[in-house]
Amino acid sequence: MLQIEPFASPPSKQRFLAALRGELTDRVPHFEILIEDQHVEKLLGRKAGNTLGVGGDPAKGVAAAEGTRPMFARDYIELCQLIGQDAIAIEAIWTPIKHRRADGHIGPITDRSIKTRRDLERVIWPGEAELQERLQYIREYVAAARGTGTAVLFLCGSIFQTLYEFVVGLSDCMVMILEERDLFEEMMSRSADYVSELARRAVQEGIDVFFPADDFAFKTGTFVRPEVFEQVWRPHYDRIMAPARKAGVPIMFHSDGKIDAGIEMLLEMGVKAIHPMDPSGIDYRDYKKRFGGCLTLFGNIDIQWPLVEGTPEDVERDVREHMELLKPGGRWVAGSSHSIVNYIPHDNFVAMINSIHKYGAY
Numbered sequence: 001m002l003q004i005e006p007f008a009s010p011p012s013k014q015r016f017l018a019a020l021r022g023e024l025t026d027r028v029p030h031f032e033i034l035i036e037d038q039h040v041e042k043l044l045g046r047k048a049g050n051t052l053g054v055g056g057d058p059a060k061g062v063a064a065a066e067g068t069r070p071m072f073a074r075d076y077i078e079l080c081q082l083i084g085q086d087a088i089a090i091e092a093i094w095t096p097i098k099h100r101r102a103d104g105h106i107g108p109i110t111d112r113s114i115k116t117r118r119d120l121e122r123v124i125w126p127g128e129a130e131l132q133e134r135l136q137y138i139r140e141y142v143a144a145a146r147g148t149g150t151a152v153l154f155l156c157g158s159i160f161q162t163l164y165e166f167v168v169g170l171s172d173c174m175v176m177i178l179e180e181r182d183l184f185e186e187m188m189s190r191s192a193d194y195v196s197e198l199a200r201r202a203v204q205e206g207i208d209v210f211f212p213a214d215d216f217a218f219k220t221g222t223f224v225r226p227e228v229f230e231q232v233w234r235p236h237y238d239r240i241m242a243p244a245r246k247a248g249v250p251i252m253f254h255s256d257g258k259i260d261a262g263i264e265m266l267l268e269m270g271v272k273a274i275h276p277m278d279p280s281g282i283d284y285r286d287y288k289k290r291f292g293g294c295l296t297l298f299g300n301i302d303i304q305w306p307l308v309e310g311t312p313e314d315v316e317r318d319v320r321e322h323m324e325l326l327k328p329g330g331r332w333v334a335g336s337s338h339s340i341v342n343y344i345p346h347d348n349f350v351a352m353i354n355s356i357h358k359y360g361a362y
Helices: 013-021 037-044 073-083 128-145 159-167 170-179 181-205 226-247 260-268 284-291 303-308 312-326 346-359
Strands: 087-092 098-100 106-108 151-156 209-212 251-254 271-275 296-298
Touching (some): 013 151, 013 271, 037 073, 037 346, 073 087, 073 128, 087 128, 128 151, 128 181, 159 181, 159 226, 170 181, 181 226, 209 226, 226 251, 226 260, 260 271, 303 312, 312 346
Parallel strands (some): 087 151, 151 209, 209 251, 271 296
Antiparallel strands (some): 098 106
């Protein structure tokens, strides 16, 4: 089994923040939104969950996130020290929109059953209790990272995706936007009320980077016509980003898919970086040419090839090719095209980390 090779430059918050400002650093920074539990266990030599949760996986949805706490900050920071990752992420991805289930238990809506205004009457919107549940972990992460050289990112804000994945359903969301936009926007607004307040308090607690995430595209473009999407999404999302903008906290934004039609809007909203340059819809060479001067680019090392199907040698070659094009002038943070899932061979993950350090120095 491959081992992480010694590297000269430990994790650095200042390196990460400089990359978001478009400044050259000592080496290309590194960040993964999620490293799943089997890789974590092999690196730490003990079970510690995945980097988003202990006892569940928020990346897999609201049901998997229910009752899950984030990875313990001390474990996460130790992992970063081992692989040279420059930041840790505390998540509040999904809006905790709840209802009373048939068994009487109150829990998140996962059955896509909210279709009409009458259905909306049984929705339980998040409030102070949900805010405090997340804020305790934000405080834990900020305190634990202090003095370690590790940046703290706050990952949140899937207000659109929560609706189409779990609350309404994708097809019905598209119909609702066209036929009952007032109902759709009411749900977006109520979600944004919660997330914007959470963002405001997270900024006050001392996060280093605000990391909103809301998948609004697939491999050929946006789910909704760009001009319509901007009308129904931007006013609500602008409120979510406002606390970070006001405080001067850098904003990086995540969406899978081909997001070209949304780049100008995101720039106008104050976004400084985009994650993860999903290769199903994005050519990193094209993005470097078009947006490399105004946005910091993240990721793009393809999960399927080379990370799942390739060899360690294929991984090294691919990282080197990315470095040759994305490294000049800065504004690239190395990483995968989404996350380090368990079905990626561990040797390939290690090969990626070693290659980032081998070829990343300026």
